[in-house]
Amino acid sequence: EIGFGCGPTAGLIVSASCQERREAVARALDLGITYFDTASVYADGVSENHLGETLSDLEVRPVVGTKVVIGEDELDDVSGAVIRCFEGSLKRLRLDSVDILHLHNRLAVQRVEGSNVGIGPLLSVDDLLGPGGVLDAFEKLRDQGKTRSLGICSFGGEVPAINQAIDTDRFQSLLAYYNILNP
Numbered sequence: 001e002i003g004f005g006c007g008p009t010a011g012l013i014v015s016a017s018c019q020e021r022r023e024a025v026a027r028a029l030d031l032g033i034t035y036f037d038t039a040s041v042y043a044d045g046v047s048e049n050h051l052g053e054t055l056s057d058l059e060v061r062p063v064v065g066t067k068v069v070i071g072e073d074e075l076d077d078v079s080g081a082v083i084r085c086f087e088g089s090l091k092r093l094r095l096d097s098v099d100i101l102h103l104h105n106r107l108a109v110q111r112v113e114g115s116n117v118g119i120g121p122l123l124s125v126d127d128l129l130g131p132g133g134v135l136d137a138f139e140k141l142r143d144q145g146k147t148r149s150l151g152i153c154s155f156g157g158e159v160p161a162i163n164q165a166i167d168t169d170r171f172q173s174l175l176a177y178y179n180i181l182n183p
Contacts, residue, residue: 021054029060039067039104040089041119048092056094064093065100065173067153069120070127070134072113078127082137090146100173101147103134106157107165122157125164135170149173 016024025036036055038047048066055061066089074081086101105120112122128134138150151173154162165171 016050018053018057021050022057025054025060026058029058029062033062035063035065037065038093039069039102039119040085040092041067041069041104045088045092048089052092052094063099064095065102065151066093066098067102067104067119069104070123072121075111075113075121075127077132078123078134079132079137079140082134083141086137086141086146097146097148099147100149100151101138101141102151102153102173102175103128103138104153106153106155107161108158109161109164119153125161128152128161128165129168135168139170151175 036051038051040048042048051064055064066086068082068085068089070078070081070085082103090096090098103123105123107128108115108122108124111124111127115122123134126133135150138147141147142150149172151171152162152165153175155175155177166174
């Protein structure tokens with residue numbers, strides 16, 4: 001996996017020259033890396049712009065995943081916010097579709113406005129699964145052929161809410177933070 005926007009080496013990739021980005025991605029592909037992960041909020045969209053430009057320059061199409069974020073000011077139209085954010089991502093990535101679409105906001109049993117834990121406000125299970133929620137928009141985008149797989153981020157949220165999402169069997173991916181120091 002190569003992340004285009006977060007983690008210890010992200011700044012190098014995002015701020016690198018076009019040639020350096022092409023070399024890094026070409027090298028990663030040569031080494032068998034097939035998944036490239038980014039998000040609309042990484043470097044305020046620069047990550048997606050750079051990844052899209054680099055993949056286009058190299059004329060390659062590896063597995064690409066991105067994440068949408070719903071802002072505090074968009075909570076009245078969750079589904080619309082998802083679609084607007086995602087359409088912007090596709091434009092920046094220069095793609096008609098991505099392989100994996102994740103929700104970057106963290107989940108809670110109840111919405112916690114003003115929380116901004118991690119990325120954006122904590123969304124409720126109802127924001128995710130209810131009518132006009134994230135999953136409605138995700139499934140619409142999948143039905144339109146704009147993504148193949150749907151996912152959520154699990155780190156920074158409430159475990160009972162994450163478990164409710166997993167138990168629906170409607171997500172194909174879970175970004176989980178796990179290491180020996182934080183099992």
